[in-house]
Amino acid sequence: MSPANREKITVIGTGNYAISISKLFLHHGHEVIFGSRNPNLNYLKQNLSEFNERNFNVFSIEDAWMQSESIIFLAILADEAIYENFAEKICQLLSRSNKQTSKIIVEISNWTDKNQQISNAERLQNLFKDKLDEKSILSKINVIKAFNLINAYSLSNPFESPTKANLANLEFRVPVAGDSEQAKQKLIDLCAQVGILAYNYGDLQDSLQLEKTNSTTFSEWKIPSLISFGFLAFNFIWVFLIYFYFPKKPQSFSEYLADFSLLSHTNKVLGFTTLNLLAFVYFAYVIASIFQLKYGTKYQKFPSWLDNWLKSRKQLGLLAFLIGTFHAIASLFVTNPQYLKDWHYKLSNGVGRMTLNGELNILTGITAYLLMIIVALTSINSIGNSLNWSEWRFVQSKMGISCLTMGLVHDALMYFRIYNEKDENNYSLVYLVTRVKLIAIYFPLMVLISRFILAYCTPISRRLELIRNGSVTCNQKEN
Numbered sequence: 328m329s330p331a332n333r334e335k336i337t338v339i340g341t342g343n344y345a346i347s348i349s350k351l352f353l354h355h356g357h358e359v360i361f362g363s364r365n366p367n368l369n370y371l372k373q374n375l376s377e378f379n380e381r382n383f384n385v386f387s388i389e390d391a392w393m394q395s396e397s398i399i400f401l402a403i404l405a406d407e408a409i410y411e412n413f414a415e416k417i418c419q420l421l422s423r424s425n426k427q428t429s430k431i432i433v434e435i436s437n438w439t440d441k442n443q444q445i446s447n448a449e450r451l452q453n454l455f456k457d458k459l460d461e462k463s464i465l466s467k468i469n470v471i472k473a474f475n476l477i478n479a480y481s482l483s484n485p486f487e488s489p490t491k492a493n494l495a496n497l498e499f500r501v502p503v504a505g506d507s508e509q510a511k512q513k514l515i516d517l518c519a520q521v522g523i524l525a526y527n528y529g530d531l532q533d534s535l536q537l538e539k540t541n542s543t544t545f546s547e548w549k550i551p552s553l554i555s556f557g558f559l560a561f562n563f564i565w566v567f568l569i570y571f572y573f574p575k576k577p578q579s580f581s582e583y584l585a586d587f588s589l590l591s592h593t594n595k596v597l598g599f600t601t602l603n604l605l606a607f608v609y610f611a612y613v614i615a616s617i618f619q620l621k622y623g624t625k626y627q628k629f630p631s632w633l634d635n636w637l638k639s640r641k642q643l644g645l646l647a648f649l650i651g652t653f654h655a656i657a658s659l660f661v662t663n664p665q666y667l668k669d670w671h672y673k674l675s676n677g678v679g680r681m682t683l684n685g686e687l688n689i690l691t692g693i694t695a696y697l698l699m700i701i702v703a704l705t706s707i708n709s710i711g712n713s714l715n716w717s718e719w720r721f722v723q724s725k726m727g728i729s730c731l732t733m734g735l736v737h738d739a740l741m742y743f744r745i746y747n748e749k750d751e752n753n754y755s756l757v758y759l760v761t762r763v764k765l766i767a768i769y770f771p772l773m774v775l776i777s778r779f780i781l782a783y784c785t786p787i788s789r790r791l792e793l794i795r796n797g798s799v800t801c802n803q804k805e806n
Protein backbone atom coordinates (compact mmCIF):
# COMPACT_ATOMS: atom_id res chain seq x y z
CA MET A 328 0.00 0.00 0.00
CA SER A 329 1.29 3.42 -0.89
CA PRO A 330 2.03 5.63 2.16
CA ALA A 331 -0.53 8.13 0.85
CA ASN A 332 -3.34 5.58 1.22
CA ARG A 333 -2.11 4.31 4.56
CA GLU A 334 -4.47 5.36 7.34
CA LYS A 335 -4.13 5.31 11.07
CA ILE A 336 -7.20 3.46 12.29
CA THR A 337 -8.15 3.77 15.94
CA VAL A 338 -9.95 0.97 17.72
CA ILE A 339 -11.36 1.60 21.18
CA GLY A 340 -11.41 -1.70 23.02
CA THR A 341 -9.19 -4.79 22.94
CA GLY A 342 -11.82 -7.56 22.99
CA ASN A 343 -12.57 -10.12 20.28
CA TYR A 344 -14.24 -7.67 17.93
CA ALA A 345 -11.52 -5.06 18.36
CA ILE A 346 -8.85 -7.65 17.51
CA SER A 347 -10.83 -8.94 14.50
CA ILE A 348 -11.42 -5.54 12.98
CA SER A 349 -7.80 -4.58 13.51
CA LYS A 350 -6.71 -7.69 11.55
CA LEU A 351 -8.76 -6.51 8.59
CA PHE A 352 -6.90 -3.20 8.46
CA LEU A 353 -3.47 -4.53 9.43
CA HIS A 354 -3.72 -7.12 6.68
CA HIS A 355 -4.26 -4.34 4.15
CA GLY A 356 -1.25 -2.34 5.35
CA HIS A 357 -2.94 0.22 7.61
CA GLU A 358 -1.70 1.17 11.05
CA VAL A 359 -3.92 0.44 14.05
CA ILE A 360 -3.84 2.10 17.44
CA PHE A 361 -5.91 0.69 20.24
CA GLY A 362 -7.44 2.62 23.10
CA SER A 363 -7.98 0.69 26.31
CA ARG A 364 -8.80 1.29 29.96
CA ASN A 365 -5.90 -1.09 30.76
CA PRO A 366 -3.39 -0.82 27.92
CA ASN A 367 -1.47 -4.10 27.59
CA LEU A 368 0.78 -4.36 24.55
CA ASN A 369 1.92 -7.92 25.28
CA TYR A 370 -1.65 -9.16 25.13
CA LEU A 371 -2.06 -7.56 21.70
CA LYS A 372 1.27 -8.93 20.48
CA GLN A 373 0.09 -12.43 21.35
CA ASN A 374 -3.21 -11.96 19.53
CA LEU A 375 -1.74 -10.23 16.51
CA SER A 376 1.41 -12.31 16.23
CA GLU A 377 1.01 -12.68 12.45
CA PHE A 378 1.41 -8.90 11.94
CA ASN A 379 4.42 -6.59 12.17
CA GLU A 380 4.58 -5.16 15.69
CA ARG A 381 5.51 -1.75 14.34
CA ASN A 382 2.06 -1.41 12.82
CA PHE A 383 0.03 -1.47 16.03
CA ASN A 384 0.20 -0.01 19.49
CA VAL A 385 -2.04 0.51 22.51
CA PHE A 386 -2.69 3.61 24.63
CA SER A 387 -5.18 4.89 27.15
CA ILE A 388 -8.53 5.83 25.60
CA GLU A 389 -7.72 9.54 25.87
CA ASP A 390 -4.29 9.17 24.25
CA ALA A 391 -5.63 6.95 21.50
CA TRP A 392 -8.28 9.57 20.78
CA MET A 393 -5.73 12.38 20.66
CA GLN A 394 -3.53 10.41 18.26
CA SER A 395 -6.38 9.23 16.05
CA GLU A 396 -6.78 10.50 12.50
CA SER A 397 -10.37 10.41 11.38
CA ILE A 398 -11.89 6.96 11.90
CA ILE A 399 -12.41 5.45 15.31
CA PHE A 400 -14.06 2.08 15.78
CA LEU A 401 -15.86 1.79 19.08
CA ALA A 402 -15.63 -1.88 20.04
CA ILE A 403 -16.60 -1.77 23.72
CA LEU A 404 -19.63 -3.20 25.50
CA ALA A 405 -22.74 -1.14 24.64
CA ASP A 406 -23.57 -0.72 28.30
CA GLU A 407 -25.17 2.54 29.44
CA ALA A 408 -22.52 3.27 32.08
CA ILE A 409 -19.59 2.31 29.82
CA TYR A 410 -20.87 4.53 26.99
CA GLU A 411 -21.51 7.35 29.44
CA ASN A 412 -17.96 7.06 30.74
CA PHE A 413 -16.51 7.02 27.21
CA ALA A 414 -18.55 10.04 26.12
CA GLU A 415 -17.54 11.90 29.29
CA LYS A 416 -13.82 11.35 28.62
CA ILE A 417 -14.09 12.45 24.99
CA CYS A 418 -16.16 15.53 25.82
CA GLN A 419 -13.57 16.63 28.37
CA LEU A 420 -10.85 16.30 25.71
CA LEU A 421 -12.89 18.22 23.18
CA SER A 422 -13.73 21.02 25.60
CA ARG A 423 -10.06 21.42 26.56
CA SER A 424 -8.79 21.85 23.02
CA ASN A 425 -10.82 23.07 20.10
CA LYS A 426 -8.01 22.42 17.61
CA GLN A 427 -9.16 18.88 17.03
CA THR A 428 -10.25 17.70 13.62
CA SER A 429 -13.55 16.03 12.86
CA LYS A 430 -13.76 12.40 13.93
CA ILE A 431 -15.99 9.56 12.82
CA ILE A 432 -17.01 7.13 15.53
CA VAL A 433 -18.07 3.82 14.02
CA GLU A 434 -20.44 2.23 16.49
CA ILE A 435 -20.65 -1.53 15.93
CA SER A 436 -22.89 -2.88 18.70
CA ASN A 437 -26.23 -4.67 18.48
CA TRP A 438 -29.57 -4.04 20.10
CA THR A 439 -29.67 -5.72 23.50
CA ASP A 440 -32.55 -4.28 25.46
CA LYS A 441 -35.99 -5.20 24.11
CA ASN A 442 -37.54 -2.06 25.62
CA GLN A 443 -35.03 0.22 23.93
CA GLN A 444 -36.71 2.80 21.69
CA ILE A 445 -33.57 4.14 20.04
CA SER A 446 -30.42 2.45 18.77
CA ASN A 447 -27.16 2.29 20.71
CA ALA A 448 -25.60 4.53 18.08
CA GLU A 449 -28.27 7.20 18.60
CA ARG A 450 -27.89 6.82 22.34
CA LEU A 451 -24.19 7.56 22.02
CA GLN A 452 -24.86 10.53 19.76
CA ASN A 453 -27.36 11.86 22.32
CA LEU A 454 -24.77 11.52 25.11
CA PHE A 455 -22.45 13.79 23.13
CA LYS A 456 -25.30 16.21 22.45
CA ASP A 457 -26.14 16.40 26.17
CA LYS A 458 -22.56 16.92 27.24
CA LEU A 459 -21.36 19.29 24.54
CA ASP A 460 -23.23 22.57 24.48
CA GLU A 461 -21.20 24.17 21.75
CA LYS A 462 -22.47 23.29 18.31
CA SER A 463 -19.05 23.83 16.73
CA ILE A 464 -17.53 21.13 18.93
CA LEU A 465 -20.46 18.78 18.49
CA SER A 466 -20.13 18.99 14.72
CA LYS A 467 -16.67 17.44 15.08
CA ILE A 468 -18.18 14.15 16.18
CA ASN A 469 -20.03 11.98 13.69
CA VAL A 470 -21.44 8.76 15.09
CA ILE A 471 -22.21 6.19 12.42
CA LYS A 472 -23.47 2.68 12.64
CA ALA A 473 -21.75 -0.06 10.69
CA PHE A 474 -20.23 -3.55 10.96
CA ASN A 475 -22.81 -4.77 13.48
CA LEU A 476 -24.06 -7.46 11.06
CA ILE A 477 -20.67 -9.20 10.80
CA ASN A 478 -19.49 -11.32 13.68
CA ALA A 479 -15.94 -11.27 15.02
CA TYR A 480 -15.19 -14.81 13.85
CA SER A 481 -16.13 -14.29 10.19
CA LEU A 482 -14.28 -11.00 10.17
CA SER A 483 -10.96 -12.33 11.41
CA ASN A 484 -11.01 -15.90 10.08
CA PRO A 485 -9.85 -15.20 6.50
CA PHE A 486 -6.79 -13.34 7.81
CA GLU A 487 -5.72 -16.14 10.13
CA SER A 488 -5.08 -18.40 7.13
CA PRO A 489 -4.91 -15.84 4.32
CA THR A 490 -5.06 -18.21 1.35
CA LYS A 491 -6.10 -16.90 -2.04
CA ALA A 492 -9.44 -18.74 -1.77
CA ASN A 493 -10.14 -17.44 1.73
CA LEU A 494 -9.53 -13.86 0.75
CA ALA A 495 -11.37 -14.11 -2.56
CA ASN A 496 -14.41 -15.38 -0.72
CA LEU A 497 -14.79 -12.33 1.47
CA GLU A 498 -18.38 -11.47 0.84
CA PHE A 499 -19.09 -8.88 3.48
CA ARG A 500 -21.74 -6.32 2.77
CA VAL A 501 -21.76 -3.53 5.30
CA PRO A 502 -24.76 -1.20 5.58
CA VAL A 503 -23.73 2.19 6.97
CA ALA A 504 -26.20 4.48 8.76
CA GLY A 505 -25.47 8.00 9.95
CA ASP A 506 -26.47 11.63 9.62
CA SER A 507 -23.30 12.91 7.94
CA GLU A 508 -23.05 12.00 4.25
CA GLN A 509 -19.35 12.86 4.24
CA ALA A 510 -18.59 10.62 7.20
CA LYS A 511 -20.49 7.72 5.66
CA GLN A 512 -18.68 8.17 2.36
CA LYS A 513 -15.30 8.20 4.13
CA LEU A 514 -16.05 4.84 5.77
CA ILE A 515 -17.45 3.42 2.53
CA ASP A 516 -14.24 4.40 0.72
CA LEU A 517 -12.07 2.91 3.45
CA CYS A 518 -14.07 -0.35 3.29
CA ALA A 519 -13.64 -0.48 -0.49
CA GLN A 520 -9.88 -0.33 0.05
CA VAL A 521 -9.99 -3.45 2.23
CA GLY A 522 -12.30 -5.38 -0.09
CA ILE A 523 -15.57 -4.83 1.76
CA LEU A 524 -18.69 -3.61 0.05
CA ALA A 525 -20.15 -0.91 2.30
CA TYR A 526 -23.20 1.08 1.25
CA ASN A 527 -25.35 3.91 2.50
CA TYR A 528 -28.25 2.49 4.52
CA GLY A 529 -29.76 5.75 5.72
CA ASP A 530 -29.79 8.20 8.61
CA LEU A 531 -28.72 7.42 12.15
CA GLN A 532 -32.33 6.79 13.15
CA ASP A 533 -32.36 3.88 10.64
CA SER A 534 -29.62 2.22 12.68
CA LEU A 535 -32.29 0.86 15.06
CA GLN A 536 -33.48 -1.37 12.24
CA LEU A 537 -29.89 -2.56 11.65
CA GLU A 538 -29.37 -3.32 15.32
CA LYS A 539 -32.66 -5.19 15.55
CA THR A 540 -31.78 -7.35 12.54
CA ASN A 541 -29.19 -9.18 14.59
CA SER A 542 -31.34 -9.58 17.68
CA THR A 543 -33.88 -11.82 15.97
CA THR A 544 -33.12 -15.49 15.42
CA PHE A 545 -34.42 -17.06 12.20
CA SER A 546 -37.42 -14.72 12.29
CA GLU A 547 -38.29 -15.36 8.64
CA TRP A 548 -38.37 -19.10 9.36
CA LYS A 549 -40.94 -19.01 12.17
CA ILE A 550 -44.18 -18.94 10.17
CA PRO A 551 -42.98 -21.26 7.35
CA SER A 552 -41.77 -23.78 9.97
CA LEU A 553 -45.07 -23.58 11.82
CA ILE A 554 -46.98 -24.12 8.57
CA SER A 555 -44.77 -27.04 7.47
CA PHE A 556 -44.58 -28.90 10.75
CA GLY A 557 -48.23 -28.12 11.55
CA PHE A 558 -49.20 -29.59 8.18
CA LEU A 559 -46.97 -32.63 8.82
CA ALA A 560 -48.54 -33.25 12.24
CA PHE A 561 -52.05 -32.76 10.84
CA ASN A 562 -51.32 -35.23 8.01
CA PHE A 563 -49.92 -37.73 10.48
CA ILE A 564 -53.26 -37.79 12.32
CA TRP A 565 -55.73 -37.82 9.43
CA VAL A 566 -53.76 -40.42 7.46
CA PHE A 567 -53.79 -42.58 10.59
CA LEU A 568 -57.58 -42.18 10.84
CA ILE A 569 -58.30 -42.67 7.15
CA TYR A 570 -56.45 -45.99 7.08
CA PHE A 571 -58.43 -47.11 10.11
CA TYR A 572 -61.88 -46.00 8.91
CA PHE A 573 -61.43 -47.12 5.29
CA PRO A 574 -59.37 -50.34 5.46
CA LYS A 575 -58.94 -53.05 2.85
CA LYS A 576 -61.11 -55.31 4.97
CA PRO A 577 -63.08 -54.53 8.16
CA GLN A 578 -60.96 -54.69 11.32
CA SER A 579 -61.12 -53.69 14.96
CA PHE A 580 -58.94 -50.90 16.36
CA SER A 581 -56.73 -53.42 18.17
CA GLU A 582 -56.22 -55.39 14.94
CA TYR A 583 -55.37 -52.13 13.18
CA LEU A 584 -52.84 -51.24 15.85
CA ALA A 585 -51.31 -54.72 15.79
CA ASP A 586 -50.71 -54.34 12.05
CA PHE A 587 -49.59 -50.70 12.26
CA SER A 588 -46.02 -49.86 11.21
CA LEU A 589 -44.83 -46.52 12.53
CA LEU A 590 -42.01 -46.31 9.98
CA SER A 591 -44.21 -47.09 6.99
CA HIS A 592 -46.95 -44.74 8.22
CA THR A 593 -44.47 -41.91 8.81
CA ASN A 594 -42.95 -42.48 5.39
CA LYS A 595 -46.35 -42.13 3.66
CA VAL A 596 -47.06 -38.95 5.60
CA LEU A 597 -43.62 -37.55 4.70
CA GLY A 598 -44.17 -38.29 0.99
CA PHE A 599 -47.63 -36.70 1.03
CA THR A 600 -46.40 -33.63 2.93
CA THR A 601 -43.38 -33.09 0.67
CA LEU A 602 -45.46 -33.17 -2.49
CA ASN A 603 -48.22 -30.92 -1.19
CA LEU A 604 -45.88 -28.45 0.48
CA LEU A 605 -43.99 -28.11 -2.77
CA ALA A 606 -47.29 -27.52 -4.57
CA PHE A 607 -48.13 -24.88 -1.95
CA VAL A 608 -44.87 -23.06 -2.78
CA TYR A 609 -45.74 -22.93 -6.49
CA PHE A 610 -49.38 -22.06 -5.83
CA ALA A 611 -48.36 -18.63 -4.50
CA TYR A 612 -47.35 -17.66 -8.05
CA VAL A 613 -50.79 -18.71 -9.35
CA ILE A 614 -52.62 -16.58 -6.79
CA ALA A 615 -50.27 -13.62 -7.40
CA SER A 616 -50.95 -13.89 -11.16
CA ILE A 617 -54.72 -13.90 -10.56
CA PHE A 618 -54.36 -10.72 -8.47
CA GLN A 619 -52.27 -9.06 -11.17
CA LEU A 620 -54.83 -10.00 -13.82
CA LYS A 621 -57.54 -8.53 -11.61
CA TYR A 622 -55.61 -5.32 -10.90
CA GLY A 623 -54.46 -4.96 -14.51
CA THR A 624 -51.09 -3.61 -13.32
CA LYS A 625 -48.01 -4.80 -11.51
CA TYR A 626 -47.80 -1.55 -9.56
CA GLN A 627 -50.64 -2.30 -7.12
CA LYS A 628 -49.49 -3.89 -3.86
CA PHE A 629 -50.62 -7.43 -3.05
CA PRO A 630 -52.55 -8.00 0.18
CA SER A 631 -50.12 -8.56 3.04
CA TRP A 632 -50.94 -12.29 3.45
CA LEU A 633 -50.04 -12.90 -0.20
CA ASP A 634 -46.95 -10.74 0.07
CA ASN A 635 -45.78 -12.78 3.10
CA TRP A 636 -46.59 -16.04 1.33
CA LEU A 637 -44.54 -14.99 -1.72
CA LYS A 638 -41.65 -13.93 0.52
CA SER A 639 -41.73 -17.27 2.42
CA ARG A 640 -41.41 -19.45 -0.68
CA LYS A 641 -37.68 -20.00 -0.17
CA GLN A 642 -38.15 -21.16 3.44
CA LEU A 643 -41.18 -23.31 2.57
CA GLY A 644 -39.28 -24.87 -0.35
CA LEU A 645 -36.28 -25.66 1.83
CA LEU A 646 -38.54 -27.17 4.49
CA ALA A 647 -40.22 -29.30 1.80
CA PHE A 648 -36.71 -30.40 0.81
CA LEU A 649 -35.92 -31.29 4.43
CA ILE A 650 -39.10 -33.37 4.75
CA GLY A 651 -38.41 -34.90 1.31
CA THR A 652 -34.93 -35.93 2.49
CA PHE A 653 -36.48 -37.59 5.52
CA HIS A 654 -38.88 -39.42 3.16
CA ALA A 655 -36.07 -40.49 0.80
CA ILE A 656 -33.99 -41.91 3.69
CA ALA A 657 -36.98 -43.62 5.35
CA SER A 658 -37.92 -45.12 1.94
CA LEU A 659 -34.58 -46.97 1.85
CA PHE A 660 -35.77 -48.99 4.84
CA VAL A 661 -39.32 -49.70 3.66
CA THR A 662 -38.52 -50.58 0.05
CA ASN A 663 -38.48 -54.33 0.64
CA PRO A 664 -41.08 -57.14 0.49
CA GLN A 665 -41.60 -57.11 4.28
CA TYR A 666 -43.13 -53.63 4.02
CA LEU A 667 -44.20 -53.35 0.36
CA LYS A 668 -45.32 -56.83 -0.67
CA ASP A 669 -47.43 -55.49 -3.58
CA TRP A 670 -44.37 -53.85 -5.11
CA HIS A 671 -42.78 -57.29 -5.70
CA TYR A 672 -43.60 -60.30 -7.91
CA LYS A 673 -45.44 -63.07 -6.12
CA LEU A 674 -43.66 -66.37 -6.71
CA SER A 675 -44.87 -69.83 -5.75
CA ASN A 676 -41.91 -70.11 -3.37
CA GLY A 677 -42.10 -66.59 -1.86
CA VAL A 678 -41.57 -63.10 -3.28
CA GLY A 679 -39.42 -62.16 -6.25
CA ARG A 680 -37.76 -58.98 -7.35
CA MET A 681 -39.54 -55.64 -7.68
CA THR A 682 -42.25 -55.24 -10.33
CA LEU A 683 -41.86 -52.72 -13.17
CA ASN A 684 -44.36 -50.43 -11.42
CA GLY A 685 -42.29 -50.63 -8.22
CA GLU A 686 -39.08 -49.85 -10.09
CA LEU A 687 -40.71 -46.91 -11.86
CA ASN A 688 -41.89 -45.63 -8.45
CA ILE A 689 -38.35 -45.68 -7.16
CA LEU A 690 -36.87 -44.13 -10.31
CA THR A 691 -39.40 -41.28 -10.39
CA GLY A 692 -38.92 -40.72 -6.64
CA ILE A 693 -35.16 -40.46 -7.06
CA THR A 694 -35.52 -38.12 -10.08
CA ALA A 695 -37.91 -35.87 -8.16
CA TYR A 696 -35.50 -35.83 -5.25
CA LEU A 697 -32.46 -34.99 -7.39
CA LEU A 698 -34.34 -32.10 -8.98
CA MET A 699 -35.29 -30.96 -5.50
CA ILE A 700 -31.62 -30.91 -4.47
CA ILE A 701 -30.72 -28.61 -7.37
CA VAL A 702 -33.61 -26.24 -6.65
CA ALA A 703 -32.79 -26.21 -2.93
CA LEU A 704 -29.09 -25.54 -3.53
CA THR A 705 -29.77 -22.55 -5.76
CA SER A 706 -32.03 -21.00 -3.17
CA ILE A 707 -29.00 -20.66 -0.89
CA ASN A 708 -27.81 -17.08 -1.52
CA SER A 709 -24.12 -17.80 -2.06
CA ILE A 710 -24.93 -20.41 -4.73
CA GLY A 711 -27.90 -18.58 -6.27
CA ASN A 712 -25.77 -15.43 -6.64
CA SER A 713 -23.39 -17.28 -8.95
CA LEU A 714 -26.19 -17.72 -11.51
CA ASN A 715 -27.49 -15.03 -13.81
CA TRP A 716 -31.16 -14.06 -13.64
CA SER A 717 -32.35 -16.36 -16.44
CA GLU A 718 -30.35 -19.33 -15.09
CA TRP A 719 -31.76 -18.75 -11.63
CA ARG A 720 -35.31 -18.51 -13.01
CA PHE A 721 -34.79 -21.64 -15.06
CA VAL A 722 -33.76 -23.63 -11.99
CA GLN A 723 -36.35 -22.18 -9.62
CA SER A 724 -39.25 -22.25 -12.02
CA LYS A 725 -38.72 -24.89 -14.75
CA MET A 726 -36.74 -27.39 -12.65
CA GLY A 727 -39.00 -26.79 -9.64
CA ILE A 728 -42.10 -27.47 -11.71
CA SER A 729 -40.42 -30.57 -13.21
CA CYS A 730 -39.73 -31.75 -9.66
CA LEU A 731 -43.39 -31.25 -8.75
CA THR A 732 -44.46 -33.12 -11.91
CA MET A 733 -42.06 -35.98 -11.19
CA GLY A 734 -43.31 -36.21 -7.58
CA LEU A 735 -46.84 -36.35 -8.92
CA VAL A 736 -45.97 -39.12 -11.41
CA HIS A 737 -44.18 -40.97 -8.58
CA ASP A 738 -47.37 -40.86 -6.53
CA ALA A 739 -49.78 -41.47 -9.45
CA LEU A 740 -47.90 -44.63 -10.44
CA MET A 741 -48.50 -46.03 -6.96
CA TYR A 742 -52.19 -45.24 -7.18
CA PHE A 743 -52.29 -46.71 -10.69
CA ARG A 744 -51.07 -50.03 -9.27
CA ILE A 745 -53.80 -50.06 -6.61
CA TYR A 746 -56.44 -49.16 -9.21
CA ASN A 747 -55.13 -51.83 -11.58
CA GLU A 748 -55.45 -54.50 -8.93
CA LYS A 749 -59.00 -53.50 -7.90
CA ASP A 750 -60.76 -56.50 -9.51
CA GLU A 751 -58.15 -59.00 -8.41
CA ASN A 752 -58.43 -57.77 -4.80
CA ASN A 753 -62.12 -56.83 -4.80
CA TYR A 754 -61.48 -53.25 -3.72
CA SER A 755 -64.67 -51.25 -3.00
CA LEU A 756 -65.26 -47.82 -4.52
CA VAL A 757 -64.99 -46.28 -1.04
CA TYR A 758 -61.59 -47.92 -0.58
CA LEU A 759 -60.42 -46.67 -3.98
CA VAL A 760 -61.44 -43.04 -3.45
CA THR A 761 -60.05 -42.79 0.06
CA ARG A 762 -56.47 -43.80 -0.75
CA VAL A 763 -54.00 -41.21 0.46
CA LYS A 764 -52.05 -41.72 -2.77
CA LEU A 765 -55.11 -40.40 -4.64
CA ILE A 766 -55.76 -37.53 -2.21
CA ALA A 767 -52.09 -36.56 -2.58
CA ILE A 768 -52.64 -35.90 -6.28
CA TYR A 769 -55.47 -33.32 -6.20
CA PHE A 770 -53.71 -30.17 -5.04
CA PRO A 771 -50.41 -30.60 -6.97
CA LEU A 772 -52.40 -31.45 -10.11
CA MET A 773 -54.54 -28.34 -9.69
CA VAL A 774 -51.37 -26.23 -9.28
CA LEU A 775 -49.73 -27.76 -12.36
CA ILE A 776 -52.85 -27.23 -14.50
CA SER A 777 -53.18 -23.59 -13.37
CA ARG A 778 -49.49 -22.93 -14.03
CA PHE A 779 -49.93 -24.50 -17.46
CA ILE A 780 -52.94 -22.27 -18.23
CA LEU A 781 -51.09 -19.14 -17.05
CA ALA A 782 -48.10 -20.00 -19.22
CA TYR A 783 -49.71 -21.39 -22.37
CA CYS A 784 -53.29 -20.07 -22.67
CA THR A 785 -52.44 -17.20 -25.02
CA PRO A 786 -55.02 -14.56 -24.00
CA ILE A 787 -54.04 -14.97 -20.34
CA SER A 788 -50.29 -15.33 -20.80
CA ARG A 789 -50.21 -12.36 -23.21
CA ARG A 790 -52.12 -10.17 -20.77
CA LEU A 791 -49.84 -11.21 -17.90
CA GLU A 792 -46.78 -10.47 -20.01
CA LEU A 793 -48.10 -6.98 -20.77
CA ILE A 794 -48.79 -6.34 -17.09
CA ARG A 795 -45.32 -7.54 -16.05
CA ASN A 796 -43.66 -5.42 -18.71
CA GLY A 797 -45.16 -2.42 -17.00
CA SER A 798 -48.19 -1.78 -19.23
CA VAL A 799 -51.42 -0.71 -17.59
CA THR A 800 -54.25 -2.73 -19.08
CA CYS A 801 -57.85 -1.69 -19.69
CA ASN A 802 -59.41 -2.49 -16.32
CA GLN A 803 -56.82 -0.32 -14.56
CA LYS A 804 -57.59 2.58 -16.89
CA GLU A 805 -61.29 2.15 -16.09
CA ASN A 806 -60.46 2.47 -12.36
Ligand code: HEM
Nearest residue numbers: 595598599601602655658692693695696734738763764767
Ligand atom coordinates in the same frame (compact mmCIF):
# COMPACT_ATOMS: atom_id res chain seq x y z
C1 HEM B 1 -35.04 -40.98 -3.21
C2 HEM B 1 -36.24 -40.54 -3.48
C3 HEM B 1 -37.53 -41.22 -3.14
C4 HEM B 1 -37.80 -42.55 -2.88
C5 HEM B 1 -36.84 -43.71 -2.86
C6 HEM B 1 -39.22 -42.65 -2.61
C7 HEM B 1 -39.88 -43.82 -2.28
C8 HEM B 1 -41.20 -43.91 -1.92
C9 HEM B 1 -41.83 -45.08 -1.45
C10 HEM B 1 -41.15 -46.41 -1.23
C11 HEM B 1 -43.11 -44.77 -1.20
C12 HEM B 1 -44.22 -45.74 -0.77
C13 HEM B 1 -44.58 -45.58 0.66
C14 HEM B 1 -45.68 -46.58 1.00
O1 HEM B 1 -46.61 -46.80 0.23
O2 HEM B 1 -45.56 -47.10 2.09
C15 HEM B 1 -43.31 -43.40 -1.54
C16 HEM B 1 -44.49 -42.74 -1.44
C17 HEM B 1 -44.66 -41.43 -1.79
N1 HEM B 1 -43.68 -40.55 -2.18
FE1 HEM B 1 -41.75 -40.98 -2.46
N2 HEM B 1 -39.79 -41.41 -2.70
C18 HEM B 1 -38.80 -40.53 -3.03
C19 HEM B 1 -38.92 -39.17 -3.22
C20 HEM B 1 -40.13 -38.50 -3.19
C21 HEM B 1 -40.28 -37.11 -3.45
C22 HEM B 1 -39.14 -36.13 -3.77
C23 HEM B 1 -41.62 -36.84 -3.35
C24 HEM B 1 -42.33 -35.53 -3.52
C25 HEM B 1 -42.00 -34.60 -4.32
C26 HEM B 1 -42.29 -38.06 -3.01
C27 HEM B 1 -43.65 -38.18 -2.82
C28 HEM B 1 -44.28 -39.33 -2.44
C29 HEM B 1 -45.70 -39.44 -2.22
C30 HEM B 1 -46.72 -38.33 -2.38
C31 HEM B 1 -45.94 -40.75 -1.81
C32 HEM B 1 -47.29 -41.38 -1.47
C33 HEM B 1 -47.52 -41.42 0.01
C34 HEM B 1 -48.60 -42.45 0.34
O3 HEM B 1 -48.31 -43.60 0.41
O4 HEM B 1 -49.71 -42.05 0.50
N3 HEM B 1 -41.36 -39.05 -2.92
N4 HEM B 1 -42.11 -42.90 -1.97
